[in-house]
Amino acid sequence: MANKTISVVxxxxxxxxxxxxxKGEVIELPEKSAKSLIKEQTAREVRPADEDVVRQALDEKYSDLADLKKAAEAAGVEFAANATKAKVIDAIIEQGKVDAL
Incomplete structure (x- = not known):
């Protein structure tokens, strides 16, 4: 049986x-390590529903792709120049830069 992991921010x-x-990075850790950080209030668990809420909020806040890309670049997010809005939002979340936007 594989060890369970938990995604945390x-x-x-x-x-x-x-x-x-x-700080702000989203990482996947073994369950024991993640629970220890959560207990110490050094991290919070990221659940899929949370990511859906974040995706929707970013989509609504940045209705224009160019504005989203500009804000993401300013926050230090790396993404392909031809990235779609969904791909830029994915990169923001994966790189833990949501709070910078």
């Missing part, structure tokens, strides 16, 4: 396996 920077991970 960091509320503070951490060092994990020797790697510095910034």
């Amino acid at each position: 960091l509320d503070a920077p951490i060092t994990y396996n020797g790697e510095e991970i910034a």
Whole structure:
């Protein structure tokens, strides 16, 4: 049986396996590690429903693709120049930059 993992968004920077991970990043951790960070209030669990809410909010806030791309670039999000709105939103979420927008 595979070990269960949990996706979390960091509320503070951490060092994990020797790697510095910034506040706001969304990472997947083994269940035990994730629950420990959640208990310490260093991270919050990210549930699929949360991502749906974030996607909808970003879609509504940035009705124009050019505006979304400009805001994402300013926040340091990396994405392909020809990315669709959905792909830019995916990149924002995956790179943990939602709070920067």
